Amino acid sequence: MxxxxxxxxxxxxxxxxxxxxxxxxxxxxxxxxxxxxxxxxxxxxxxxxxxxxxxxxxxxxxxxxxxxxxxxxxxxxxxxxxxxxxxxxxxxxxxxxxxxxxxxxxxxxxAPLHDLLGGALRRRVRVYANGWYGGCRDPECFAEKARRVVAMGYDALKFDPFTDSFISITPQALKKAEAIVAAVRDAVGDEVDILIEHHGRFDANAAVDIAKRLEKYSPYFMEEPVHHEDIEGYRKYRSLTRLRVAMGERLIGVKEALQYLREGLVDVIQPDACNIGGVTGSLKVSTLAEAFSVEVSYHNAYGPVQFAVEVQLSAVTPTLYRLESFYDFWPQWKRDLIGDPFHVSEGAVEVPRGPGIGVTVNEKVLERYKAEPREVEPTEEPVWVVRGTW
Structure with missing residues (x-):
């Protein structure tokens, strides 16, 4: 007991x-x-x-x-x-x-968590970078920062080039988005995966126009091209485009995930251990994804405990694409909270072999940054975009 x-x-x-x-x-x-x-x-x-x-x-x-x-x-x-x-x-x-x-x-x-989950299929987990383009609104800024990310050891990176477009997109905004994607592709070359984040902000018509415009730059996937709950929009997008679809960060249950998988609306599913049911729910979605031959790329955007948990999950996931990583773009205190053990080399991080999730929370750091819960003020730039890009 x-x-x-x-x-x-x-x-x-x-x-x-x-x-x-x-x-x-x-x-x-x-x-x-x-x-x-x-x-x-x-x-x-x-x-x-x-x-x-x-x-x-x-x-x-x-x-x-x-x-x-x-x-x-x-x-x-x-x-x-x-x-x-x-x-x-x-x-x-x-x-x-x-x-x-x-x-x-x-x-x-x-034992490490991955041992309890059946044993590691891989000792290194491939990752992709996110959160690296703060303050960028023009192609030059995106290109410069993309080069830095690749120099850090990443060979895949995700970004949102759509500035303040929402639901629809004007011809001028689409032209600017294309210029940003073209600049990043030119900066990193053809050997680096580029992943296009839409943040689920568009209707199907806008998303289809975007896909047709950006297809030539060979993005590995288009993430949440339409609003999460818009099943009809996903069906329309699927019927009119050829690019891979990634989605899933807003799923909160395995039965919800099944709907997208069963209809063939997703190529890369992105469950988030912080709201899909933790380790238990993540494993269920991973098993479903394997049954449907869909890749898994855990959404990973909040903090170091989540990162450590999802490294363990990624180690045992059969159809893993890559794990999302904001790790190198957090403030240092977030990394210090778990002893800063993860280091990217050749596009991957080592899977910890220590007991549990492989890291221990530093109580002194936790106490230093402990805060009272409070309301968060909405601003013109939505909370869900990388800061300074709206």
Whole structure:
């Protein structure tokens, strides 16, 4: 019996960063009766207060339970929360706690998490860079920073060239977006994968026009070309374009993922362990993806605990494309929070072989950046774009 004695959401903040949606971090500390401690990570964005409260609520179900019983706990929360399949806050709270429980289980056995999940298929996980183009609004800036990213050891990078376009795109804005993509392709050459982030902002007509204009630059995928919930838009996009589609960061359940997979609407699915159900939900989506011959590229944009968890998941995922990485573009304190163990070389990071998720949260760093949960002020530039690019 490994009884959970305490679950506490911890909000961290220093100052707004280029990844403004991740300027706050929400870690979830799980403590057992015998004093073992582990952490998961939840999604902040504009919902710091609601997520903080959701963790407090979900914690009431878990405290007093055996941390070994991950699946029974999932089932019980699904029974209790009538809107679990529709609530982002409920999903991210459960996901964070799930991560911590798996970490506790693996540490108890003195094994890396990937061993409990069946064993590593790879010892190095290929990654792609994101968050590298803060402040860029013109082709020259994108090209210059893209060269730096490649010089750092990355051989794939993602970026959003659409500035302040939303729903539709004007001919002038499309021309500018093409110039940015052309400049990046010219800067990095043909051997580097370029990935085009749309942030789910367009209707199908605009997305199709974009695809036809950018196809010549051979992007590896087009991410969220239409709004996440627009199934008809995805069907139309699929019927009129030839580029690979990536999506999935806003999925909050395995049955939701199945709809996109079953209809053949996605080539690279991007579950996020912070809201798909933690390790448990990620494994389910990975298994579905394998059945449909779809690649997996975990969405990874919030913080170091998530990064460590998803490196472990990537190690055991059969159809892995690459893991998203903001790691080198976070403020140093986020890396220091886990001892800064990940270093990119030849486009990949090593999979840690230590117990659990392979990293330990530095409590001194955590205390230094601990902050009160508070409302986040919306601004003209949405929280979901890389800062200074709108």
């Amino acid at each position: 490994g009884e959970i004695s305490e679950i506490e959401p911890v909000v961290l903040y220093e100052q707004d960063i280029d990844a403004r949606w991740a300027s706050f971090s929400i870690l979830v500390r799980v403590v057992t009766k015998n004093g073992a401690v582990a952490y998961g990570e939840a999604v902040p964005t504009l919902r710091v207060l609601p997520v903080y409260s959701a963790v407090k609520q979900v914690a009431r179900l878990f405290v007093g339970r055996d941390y070994h019983d991950v699946l029974p706990a999932h089932r019980e929360w699904y029974r209790q929360d009538f809107f679990a399949s529709r609530s982002f806050e409920s999903a991210t709270a459960l996901s964070a706690i799930d991560m911590a429980l798996w970490d506790l289980k693996a540490r108890e056995f003195g």
